[in-house]
Amino acid sequence: MQLQQIFNPRCIKVGLESEDKDELFxxxxxxxxREAGKSFPRAAVLGAIRDRxxxxxTGIKKGIALPHGKVQGLSGLKGAIGxxxxxxxxxxxxxxxxxxxxxxxxxxxxxxLHLSALKRLxxxxxxxxxxxxxxxxxxxxxxxxxxxxxxxxxxx
Numbered sequence: 001m002q003l004q005q006i007f008n009p010r011c012i013k014v015g016l017e018s019e020d021k022d023e024l025f026x027x028x029x030x031x032x033x034r035e036a037g038k039s040f041p042r043a044a045v046l047g048a049i050r051d052r053x054x055x056x057x058t059g060i061k062k063g064i065a066l067p068h069g070k071v072q073g074l075s076g077l078k079g080a081i082g083x084x085x086x087x088x089x090x091x092x093x094x095x096x097x098x099x100x101x102x103x104x105x106x107x108x109x110x111x112x113l114h115l116s117a118l119k120r121l122x123x124x125x126x127x128x129x130x131x132x133x134x135x136x137x138x139x140x141x142x143x144x145x146x147x148x149x150x151x152x153x154x155x156x
Contacts, residue, residue: 004148028101041074048069049067049105064102069104071105074106
């Protein structure tokens with residue numbers, strides 16, 4: 001599965017309003033909730049992301065975080081992207097602020113798909129130009145276009 005199938009412009013937020021990690025989770029999960037509709041297990045998703053984050057920060061690379069979790073009752077793999085132009089405190093492993101956030105949630109039964117998406121993201125994030133261009137995106141549509149073009153070119 002390609003990342004462009006997981007992340008869509010309606011689940012991309014340019015100019016995050018959050019000032020810390022917990023607010024960020026709320027802000028991105030809200031995007032997924034609005035996209036999914038009534039059957040989305042919002043509280044369970046927030047709980048899974050917070051539980052995973054309590055084990056170890058998902059602020060893994062300079063300026064990048066990959067919060068993720070698994071939730072019973074969720075169908076498929078869902079994702080949201082957040083772009084924080086001024087950065088936000090995330091308790092990252094390197095102690096630096098986070099600017100790009102890729103949130104992924106799936107059911108426990110979708111573990112293979114979940115890991116595959118994380119691997120694809122890692123491949124894109126190895127390209128510093130992808131990071132730079134995504135940070136400059138001014139609309140969700142432009143951010144999605146950048147994701148799509150890099151994914152297509154890199155053949156991940």
